[in-house]
Amino acid sequence: MLSFPASSPRISGRPEPMACAPWFVWVTDRSRLGGRSDGRTSSGGGNSVQCSTPPARDNILIVGAGPTGLSGAILLRLRGYRPTVIDRRPRLESLPAAHVINTRSMEILAEMGLAETMAEQGDPTAISSASGMVVWVESLAARQYGVLRIAGAAEDDRGPLSAFSSVNIAQNLIEMILYQRLLALGGAVRFGDEAVDVTADDGSARVSIRSIASNETASEVYDWLLGCDGAGSTVRRSVGIEMHGPRTLARFLTIYFHADLERFRVNRRGLLYWIGGKDARGVFISFDKEGQVWAMLVPIGDLPADSFDTADARALVNKAIGTDAVDVRIIGLNHWNMSAQVAGTYRSGPIFLAGDAAHRFPPMGGLGMNTGIHDAHNLVWKLAAVIEGRARETLLDSYESERRPVAQRNTDQSVQNLMKMSLIDEALGVATLAPIAADAAKGPVSAYAPGTLRIDGDSAQAEAHRAAVQIAIDAQAEHFAQGxxxxxxxxxxxxxxxxxxxxxxxxxxxxxxxxxxxxxxxxxxxxxxxxxxxxxxxxxxxxxxxxxxxxxxxxxxxxxxxxxxxxxxxxxxxxxxxxxxxxxxxxxxxxxxxxxxxxxxxxxxxxxxxxxxxxxxxxxxxxxxxxx
Missing domain, CATH: 3.40.30.120 (Glutaredoxin)
Known part of the structure; x- marks a missing residue:
């Protein structure tokens, strides 16, 4: 790493670009940075404990060990810092959740030494190759409505746009790769520790942290805090930052399951399969190269979260497949609101928001996780420059002025992607995804789909509707092509x-x-x-x-x-x-x-x-x- 104190700048004349090898890794000794302890005490939901402040080089807290928090921790470790990372979960996520790392995120991961690993563990061909596609079907076993080729332009007339392409890889695997990298750099995550309250106190962040195992609460003080604790962020709520935009566009059930669906994917290995038939409604997401790990997103309207059990989920998946002859193993269920919100501000003194804590997008476009990684990348170098005295603290104001408009743009793009999906529904003659009749998810899809779709039959009108469906599918390029x-x-x-x-x-x-x-x-x-x-x-x-x-x-x-x-x-x-x-x-x-x-x-x-x-x-x- 090139690390020059402000009092002794250096400059190179013309260094040769590095040979084609993994991107350089840089670690700097920050031992010159001092620390303090204020010896204060505080009590919370458990026992009263000593309140201390770590040394300055360790005096950064990251709340949340998802992709955003882990990325921030790695980038700080590469700069010689040792941030404390806490996460209320007992361990890393086991369910796939998000699933696409875009090209810019791959470039940032290359800085962390992880791009090759992500490409090896994931599937770069699912998006960038000529075979990459999104498929619309009545069910996996039934007729196909249309296909969208999603391979975006990898270059313009002057050459490639990047050394990397987007990669289809499950979020739980992304988190594991990031976590292992953090461990290799000497970092750690305090799992089972939950931030229950955060305040800005005399230029520092005072955090009440509860051990979920013991129910003991400690008060810890940090110079800087990165709130990467997701859509329901305690950090954001504690400092009174409000979200702007609709909290609920639609409600969904995600069914995670294992099944061998390869026989239904011959000559159409899609990244996504949109199901729009008379018996089922939703979308299948492929998470692995082998086609064994899947999720099905089902719109559930106003149905209570406890309306679905494993048997209901398996029945929904079987309907979407179009046969009961497939062994479907349900591995998890998740109920969630589709939101379109951006935090009113990204900063409260020494406290910053990043990732889903700062913005919530509809998943249409795969922008949420990637935007969070970009947030961390933007903030960390500025924070390091301020801590080391090379920059004034006013530089940190640019984090919000730069990243918040990007989040707003991505929110708008995601909502546009969602709304544009209705073009396909209209061409088919079915109701749109949201809102949807509450009983449609568990009952017959006839609640919102007529007995005969507009594309059924041999009439000229049906043929025109079939052509209209493909035109509507082609109009989804901005949504799926990772433009x-x-x-x-x-x-x-x-x-x-x-x-x-x-x-x-x-x-x-x-x-x-x-x-x-x-x-x-x-x-x-x-x-x-x-x-x-x-x-x-x-x-x-x-x-x-x-x-x-x-x-x-x-x-x-x-x-x-x-x-x-x-x-x-x-x-x-x-x-x-x-x-x-x-x-x-x-x-x-x-x-x-x-x-x-x-x-x-x-x-x-x-x-x-x-x-x-x-x-x-x-x-x-x-x-x-x-x-x-």
Whole structure:
């Protein structure tokens, strides 16, 4: 790791990009950071205990060990910090839950040393290959209504968009991989410890933590707290942050089950199977390459959560399969509300919200878990810079100004995806998913589906309706194709960067033309095609990384680095290092330069040479560290 104190900035002239190998791992000694103990006591639901404050290098609490919390913990460990991680669960989740890691998340996982493991354990072909599809059927054993090919564009006319593709992998496996990585870095999770109350106290976070096993409550004080404790976040409620948006769009039952469904998937190995027949209604989600682990989502309207038992669940699954001749083993049931909400603020003093604690999306689009991982990635480098004195605390305000609009956009996109699904229902002649008659989930689907669908029969009208169904299915591309515009093309609207007046690289969910627009993700460029030797792979975890075309930028950067007290790492952009299209992708021509933050987002860009640019570059570097 390159770790430079503010008083002694360093700069490299032109280091060679790394060979194609796993992305570098960086750990720094933070022992110079002091600690304190206030010796206060507090009592809760159990025994009265000593209240202490860990040393500063350990003085970060992460509440929640899901994908967001574990990602934040790993990124902190890689920077030499030892955050405390607690989770009220007794162990990691055993049920699959979410199931798609998108391309940008894979790039972040590469920084953690986990992209290859995720790809090996999951199925990259389910989304990115020509065979990837979503299928609409009457039942698995009955007729097919239509198919949507979901392989998105992996490149534009100048080359690949990333070294990685999206991966279909169950969330419980994602959590296990993240957890094992955290353990390998010397971290741990205190399972069975629940945050029951959180307050901001004299610039610190005071947390009442209850041991579920003993019912004893301890009061602990931390300099910083990351609330990653999910949709029902205790952290969020404790500090009085409200959610904005509809709390309940629809109510669902998720049935997790094991079954061998391969015989129904010949020539149509779908990631999802939408069931829309007369006897069943819902969607099957495939979680593994072998087609053995599944979930079925069933809309349940206003039915009470206790209306379904294992026998009911098995009957629903059998109806959706279209036969009772399959051995179905139910492994879990989960009732949940589909929401579309974003927290009113992401910060209360030293307390931050991330992941589902900050935003709740409909699952249409697979954006929830990925957005949480991106939240952690945005926050951690800023927090480290503030703790180490390289940045002012005002930099942390940019976490909300950057990430909250992304969450709102993803919420809107997810709701649009949900509403657009009604086009298929209308073409078929059935009621939409939500709301739905309460008795339809357990009783005959005739409660909302007519005895004859519009597509039934040989009439010209039925044929027209069948064509309309496929047109409606094709209209779902923005929902299912993991569009590069949503995945890679998002750009921050306001925050720790300097706008240059250029348009953002995304023109919609499925449209993305890479460009180093300030606030956007740095475009991927690599002569070899691998991540480690790419532009993104060379971004440093501290300070600023400068990619330049004109060699004179080296001297300018050296002087600016010394003046600003911030490390600058320089890379010359040429065909040998980053490929023939690199300068075009970055938008720097033969003379310009682009400055990049530790999270891979563009800080500043100059399309002209370095003459007279020192002041602008220094100002940009100071802005990236909250010093303006």
């Amino acid at each position: 590069a515009g949503t995945d890679l093309g998002f750009s921050y609207i306001a925050g720790a960067f300097v706008p240059d007046g250029s348009p953002p690289p995304s023109a919609g969910p499925c449209h993305y033309r890479p460009d180093a627009h300030p606030g956007a993700r740095l475009p991927f460029a690599s002569a070899s095609g691998c991540f480690a030797a790419s532009t993104l792979g060379q971004v440093q975890p501290e300070g600023v990384t400068l990619f330049y075309a004109e060699p004179r930028w080296r001297e300018v950067s050296k002087n600016v680095s010394a003046t600003a007290g911030i490390a600058v790492q320089c890379y010359h952009v040429d065909a040998q290092s980053f490929g023939n299209a690199a300068r075009d992708l970055l938008g720097i021509g033969d003379h310009g330069a682009v400055a990049v933050r530790p999270d891979g987002h563009v800080l500043w860009r100059s399309k002209s040479g370095p003459e007279g640019a020192a002041g602008a570059l220094e100002q940009a570097i100071r802005i990236s560290h909250g010093r303006m």
